[in-house]
Amino acid sequence: MPKNSFKTRLEIAKNKLSRKSLYKNKQSPSSIGTAFKMSTELVSAVVVGTIIGFILDKTFGTKPWLILIFFFVGVVAGILNVFKSAKKMQR
């Protein structure tokens, strides 16, 4: 029965395909992208905060204070960044 065997083969192939797509959904390449994103996001916000604090300190002449404040604000912003992308990942 060539027709029947073709049908079963088609069924098996379809099954394989659906399983493959299921596997793909679980571990899509974009999740690797988000993982890479998280690693630098924390650091870069701290850097930006510190640079802003440094520039403001220079313009206002309040030497150590604004850089200290903006460093910690940058840390908070970095944590917020990671938090946001983690939330995006869960969706």
Place this chain on the structure above:
Amino acid sequence: MAINPMHQFNVYRIGPEIKLGEIDISFTNASLFMVISSITILLIFNLGSKKNSLIPNKMQLLAELSYTFISKMISDTAGSKAKPYFSFIFSIFMFVLFCNMFGMIPYSFTVTSHIIVTFVLASFIFMGVTIIGFIKHGLGYLKLFVPSGVPLVLMPLIVVIEIISYLSRPISLSVRLFANMMAGHTMMKVFGGFVISLGIVGGWLPLSFSVALTGLEILVAFLQAYVFAILTCIYLNDALNLHH
């Protein structure tokens, strides 16, 4: 010559020195490799789209595959509104990918292992996305910095934090690509140096290591180009579909 793993990142001038006022704009090996990768991209996609046969040849297959890959990525991450920006994201992805891949050829130069190159790319993306956001939403784009449901007392602090988090985008985008490329290439050269210094007796272990590292680096080269493009899509999505 001593084995210096950082020697590969040297930028030197090719041909005559050209000066525009105070700025040195001579043609360097970095510019040479940018030109090579751009010309290769143009050639591949010109040859690939020349003959539109139903059964594609290899070139056409390559062009069509990359087209559908990027187009699917854009529609997945940024939605249908981002379709007009396809060519922008496609050229960024292809440029970064080819620069990374040309860097994998021995004795070549990796353009993307220099922070200034990746930072210029990232800051142009950042400026472009910000301008698109202001064109699409007007001053309402500033709502991005004001999340809803925040008590009025905390508002100034939250706005400052949000602005810093927004400004950190180009830095995180550029540092990621630059650091990955530079670290990988330095590591490959260090292991290559071990092969020479350990000689024929002990050199086999680092040799096998550097073969494995080459494979890993090719993966990283592709993955970083992909991440660069997908983050551009995510930023574009934030600018096009404002929801806060």
